[in-house]
Amino acid sequence: MPAVATAILGVLSFDFFLVPPYLAFRVEDVQYVFTLFGLLAAGLVVGTLASRMREQAIQARKGEAQTAALYRLAADLADSAGFEEVLQAIRKNVKQIVNCGVAIYLPVGGVLELATGDPGFPANEPEKGIASWAYENGSMAGGGPDEATRRKTRYLPFKTPQGVIGVLGLHLRKGAEGLSQDEEGLLNALVSQGAIAIQRANLAEQSRRMELMQQTEKLQSALLSSISHDLRTPLVSITGTLTTLQENDPGLDDATRKELIENASEEADRLNRIVGNLLDLTKMEAGTLRISKRPCDLRDVLGASLEQLRERIGDRAIRMAIPRDFPEVPMDFSFMMKVFFNLLDNAIKYSPEDSPIDVGARVHRTAAEIEVGDRGTGIAEGDLTRIFERFYRAEKAQPVAGTGLGLSICKGIIEAHGGRIVARNNADSGATFIVTLPLEEKQEPS
Numbered sequence: 001m002p003a004v005a006t007a008i009l010g011v012l013s014f015d016f017f018l019v020p021p022y023l024a025f026r027v028e029d030v031q032y033v034f035t036l037f038g039l040l041a042a043g044l045v046v047g048t049l050a051s052r053m054r055e056q057a058i059q060a061r062k063g064e065a066q067t068a069a070l071y072r073l074a075a076d077l078a079d080s081a082g083f084e085e086v087l088q089a090i091r092k093n094v095k096q097i098v099n100c101g102v103a104i105y106l107p108v109g110g111v112l113e114l115a116t117g118d119p120g121f122p123a124n125e126p127e128k129g130i131a132s133w134a135y136e137n138g139s140m141a142g143g144g145p146d147e148a149t150r151r152k153t154r155y156l157p158f159k160t161p162q163g164v165i166g167v168l169g170l171h172l173r174k175g176a177e178g179l180s181q182d183e184e185g186l187l188n189a190l191v192s193q194g195a196i197a198i199q200r201a202n203l204a205e206q207s208r209r210m211e212l213m214q215q216t217e218k219l220q221s222a223l224l225s226s227i228s229h230d231l232r233t234p235l236v237s238i239t240g241t242l243t244t245l246q247e248n249d250p251g252l253d254d255a256t257r258k259e260l261i262e263n264a265s266e267e268a269d270r271l272n273r274i275v276g277n278l279l280d281l282t283k284m285e286a287g288t289l290r291i292s293k294r295p296c297d298l299r300d301v302l303g304a305s306l307e308q309l310r311e312r313i314g315d316r317a318i319r320m321a322i323p324r325d326f327p328e329v330p331m332d333f334s335f336m337m338k339v340f341f342n343l344l345d346n347a348i349k350y351s352p353e354d355s356p357i358d359v360g361a362r363v364h365r366t367a368a369e370i371e372v373g374d375r376g377t378g379i380a381e382g383d384l385t386r387i388f389e390r391f392y393r394a395e396k397a398q399p400v401a402g403t404g405l406g407l408s409i410c411k412g413i414i415e416a417h418g419g420r421i422v423a424r425n426n427a428d429s430g431a432t433f434i435v436t437l438p439l440e441e442k443q444e445p446s
């Protein structure tokens, strides 16, 4: 319109000021009529072209802004590592386009729930109802057709080829006149991009869970086979011995018979220990392990554990370094006996037959520190804490029979005493386990 008006005005001014008769809208010379029409036509064409170019420039600028907004979102989404970050990236980018409160609703067990939302967002039941409608129908909800019914909230569904996977909620500021067409267009593009990102994050989360489940299943079956193997080995040996003895072979002399029985008895003990460990573990898991502490002489507890291991120790040197005046330590005698049994048993298992085992104790502040050390293979640095995990066995330990339960049970028992256990490697060779038990414990009522 301005271009047409300018063209007409220009022709009229030309006629008025420059064409005789001057200062009048008349033309004496017919030649000027053609000139005036020519000028008008040129003005109209140029004006129309100029306005069209201007419109194109405005559109291009809008397009550029949209592309920049979508690019920003794409960059933010690419940087998002987890599900929560994806939601925050969508929230932030939507806020940058439309200055409004933003919320994201996602289905939980088929029902739409608020996943994230700005503090002032009206996430009440009626609003949730509108969001659910948008979710179920897959179309925008909230904006009424006229001023009276127009609401301040809008809900846009996150659509994917597989269906709607959530809803984006907008809470427009007071007095905001709905959304402009451009804003709506850009929001739709943003919501489509967001939908894909949410779906991708969902899938990644699902596959992570599946992987975890598979790993757990693998671990469980590995444990089951390892335990059944550990239970079977002594059983096979006992059954074999019993069969040999039953056959009453006259070729068997008394010494061989005795040796067979001793072997079977050792295997039965081993079986008993494994089953005992499994029972303790079950109790720990169920939280039914009851510790009853009373002051005990450390030498008595260690002596009882060593007694149980007498045959396994054989000629080995057990070097005890416990001060004569060592105070009594509050503990549950039978459970701590199991702890030292396991530690000494490990020291025997994981060190050469002729190497000594060191047992020491000292008082450190208000705690008793008891050490069991050997001159064996030692423990890889990365395994020093992992060996206390249930069923964990270090690579180096594989040739030696075991279940990976002993140390986790020791840890459980010691922690139930309010103490702790750590492992470290000796400077020269072997490993030392240090048990710390509090000395200042109130005696529990018996």
Ligand code: ADP
Pocket (backbone or CB within 6 Å): 342, 346, 347, 350, 374, 376, 377, 378, 379, 387, 388, 392, 393, 394, 395, 396, 397, 401, 402, 403, 404, 405, 406, 407, 408, 431
């Ligand atoms: P198990 O001995 O039945 O495998 P444990 O829970 O007692 O189970 O020990 C867990 C792991 O800790 C062992 O498999 C072994 O790798 C390591 N370990 C325990 N004690 C020692 C030790 N004294 N020296 C070297 N490694 C040890």
